[in-house]
Amino acid sequence: MLANIAIGLLETASIAKGIEASDAMCKMASVKLARAGVIARGKYIIIITGPVGEVESSLRAGRQLLGQDLIDEVLIRNVHNQVLETLDQRVPVKELDALGIIETKDAIAAVRAADAAAKAAAVSLIETRTTVGGGKGYVTMTGEVGAVRSAVAAGISAVPEAGLVSYVVIARADEQLLETVGK
Secondary structure: OEOOOEEEEEEEOOHHHHHHHHHHHHHHOOOEEEEEEEEEOOEEEEEEEEOHHHHHHHHHHHHHHHHHHEEEEEEEOOOEHHHHHHEOOOOOOOOOOEEEEEEEOOHHHHHHHHHHHHHHOOOEEEEEEEEEHHHEEEEEEEEOHHHHHHHHHHHHHOOOHHHEEEEEEEOOOOHHHHHOOOO
């Protein structure tokens, strides 16, 4: 299901400029600052949500302010609602069927992968993590094995090849993983 809103992400090489850009972006348009903070090695991420036009205006303001400090950016129109629900938090699941994990080299790629996976098949996203040691990101999901395989395939295709670290599909995840993955 689509959330009928957009998500915009900027990654910058400067913490100070990242904070300044966050402020400018929030002042430019009616957006929600979903997350802003240091992710690794002095990089800073800004994640905003809202109507497409507002997010586009806000991203433009952030891009202009950051200039050469901008590392990466993404705008996802009509982001899947599960991405917003699992953004940097774990959504509990009662049981694991098949388990899919996509690990990326950076935070923005994890969000791209999560959105593509959720839109491709009937899976339940568990977590879309944008802050992992070393600046990595990952997304976890569960569902019927065929759906998880399709979702993982769609997710990895949304990530540039150089941005993918690893991915796995565990056909029948052991219930003990529920303690570490599903809670």
